[in-house]
Amino acid sequence: ETGVTQSPTHLIKTRGQQVTLRCSSQSGHNTVSWYQQALGQGPQFIFQYYREEENGRGNFPPRFSGLQFPNYSSELNVNALELDDSALYLCASSWSPVREQYFGPGTRLTVT
Amino acid sequence: AQSVTQPDIHITVSEGASLELRCNYSYGATPYLFWYVQSPGQGLQLLLKYFSGDTLVQGIKGFEAEFKRSQSSFNLRKPSVHWSDAAEYFCAVTLMDTGRRALTFGSGTRLQVQP
Numbered sequence: 686e687t688g689v690t691q692s693p694t695h696l697i698k699t700r701g702q703q704v705t706l707r708c709s710s711q712s713g714h715n716t717v718s719w720y721q722q723a724l725g726q727g728p729q730f731i732f733q734y735y736r737e738e739e740n741g742r743g744n745f746p747p748r749f750s751g752l753q754f755p756n757y758s759s760e761l762n763v764n765a766l767e768l769d770d771s772a773l774y775l776c777a778s779s780w781s782p783v784r785e786q787y788f789g790p791g792t793r794l795t796v797t
Numbered sequence: 798a799q800s801v802t803q804p805d806i807h808i809t810v811s812e813g814a815s816l817e818l819r820c821n822y823s824y825g826a827t828p829y830l831f832w833y834v835q836s837p838g839q840g841l842q843l844l845l846k847y848f849s850g851d852t853l854v855q856g857i858k859g860f861e862a863e864f865k866r867s868q869s870s871f872n873l874r875k876p877s878v879h880w881s882d883a884a885e886y887f888c889a890v891t892l893m894d895t896g897r898r899a900l901t902f903g904s905g906t907r908l909q910v911q912p
Contacts, residue, residue: 689840718899727801727887727902728841741899775840777900785831786900788840 687712689778689789697795698766706761706792708776716740716782717759719751722773722791734759735782763794771796799824801890803903810878811911818873818906820888830871831889831900832862841887847871858882883910 690709698704710717716735720728730743734753748764757778763770773793777786802821810816822828829848833841845856852864862873871888885907889900 691840720900725904727889727904728900730899730901733899743899777841785843785846787843788833790840793838 689776689787691774691776691789691792693792694790695793695795697797700766700768700796702766703762703764704766704794706763706774706776706794708759708761708778708789710757710759710776710778711787714778714780714787715757716779716784717753717757718777718779718786719759719761720775720777721745722775723769724772728775731761733782740782766796768796770794799890799892799901801888801901801903803886803888803906805906806904807907807909809909809911812880813877816873816875816878816882816908818886818888818908820871820873820903822869822871822888822890824869824890824892826892828890828892830862830864831891832856832860832871832873833887833889833902834858835885835887835905837884844873844886878908878910880910880912883908 692707718733719731722728732742733740737753750762753759773791775791777788779786800823831846832844835841844860847854847864885905887905888903
């Protein structure tokens with residue numbers, strides 16, 4: 686059984702640019718959640734996708750957007766990057782929105 | 798406001814000693830509770846979860862946690878720590894009465910293990 690995978694592992698972008706992060710959910714999982722983890726902090730919920738629809742959103746601006754595909758993989762898009770967007774972005778998948786979440790290794794985004 | 802507190806930022810224990818990591822939450826409704834572990838530069842691994850039933854739950858790697866409703870706590874314990882347990886530990890909480898399990902995390906406790 687393949688776990689949650691994320692790509693790329695690391696990314697460096699310039700302020701004002703746009704970025705797309707990718708996540709492949711664990712086999713059998715139909716729900717994907719995205720979290721932002723700043724250095725030295727706990728993860729913060731960005732949004733969740735269930736069967737290709739957004740199923741809740743945290744306190745993040747609209748320039749953070751996402752997609753879920755028919756195979757339940759997902760993308761996180763961030764427009765107009767700011768320096769404070771530098772963080773580890775974690776994807777988690779689950780069998781349903783109400784089941785426990787399993788995390789991928791994360792994508793480390795650095796904005797300069 | 799809903800919140801999760803991990804009072805200890807950093808804990809150091811000797812290998813073979815017992816461990817207890819504290820977690821307190823502030824929620825108006827009955828929560829689901831989780832402990833995750835994160836090694837440097839890695840994602841989070843689920844150690845254990847509490848949904849309902851027996852308030853003492855067993856997890857992987859020899860960890861256990863006890864839910865105490867009266868104290869709004871969910872402390873993580875291990876009777877004998879191994880050097881490989883050195884990592885960051887996060888308590889997380891979500892509500893039972895929503896159709897979405899957005900996890901709210903504490904700020905983490907970094908565990909250092911001395912030989």
